[in-house]
Amino acid sequence: xxxxxxxxxxxxxxxxxxxxxxxxxxxxxxxxxxxxxxxxxxxxxxxxxxxxxxxxxxxxxxxxxxxxxxxxxxxxxxxxxxxxxxxxxxxxxxxxxxxxxx
Ligand SMILES: [Zn+2]
Numbered sequence: 001x002x003x004x005x006x007x008x009x010x011x012x013x014x015x016x017x018x019x020x021x022x023x024x025x026x027x028x029x030x031x032x033x034x035x036x037x038x039x040x041x042x043x044x045x046x047x048x049x050x051x052x053x054x055x056x057x058x059x060x061x062x063x064x065x066x067x068x069x070x071x072x073x074x075x076x077x078x079x080x081x082x083x084x085x086x087x088x089x090x091x092x093x094x095x096x097x098x099x100x101x102x
Pocket of ligand 1: 029030
């Protein structure tokens with residue numbers, strides 16, 4: 001599906017005025033569920049980076065949203081697509097992709 005294809009990914013960042021932890025908000029994990037894309041947009045509209053410690057990063061699952069799919073490509077499984085619901089959260093890199101080929 002995506003082999004050899006470069007793909008830009010939209011990212012929005014709110015960098016806080018003070019150092020701190022960062023959080024990543026990935027929306028559209030299931031590309032047919034778009035409510036999370038709007039939710040992240042609303043969160044960023046309300047963020048005030050001048051009062052924030054750390055940062056917030058938002059990015060959609062671009063392939064999933066564009067192809068309206070629940071499955072993601074992975075570099076380690078060739079053309080096999082995975083449903084992230086069955087692989088997240090990963091306990092370790094070794095177990096992350098186990099059971100995802102089905
Ligand atoms: Zn979902």
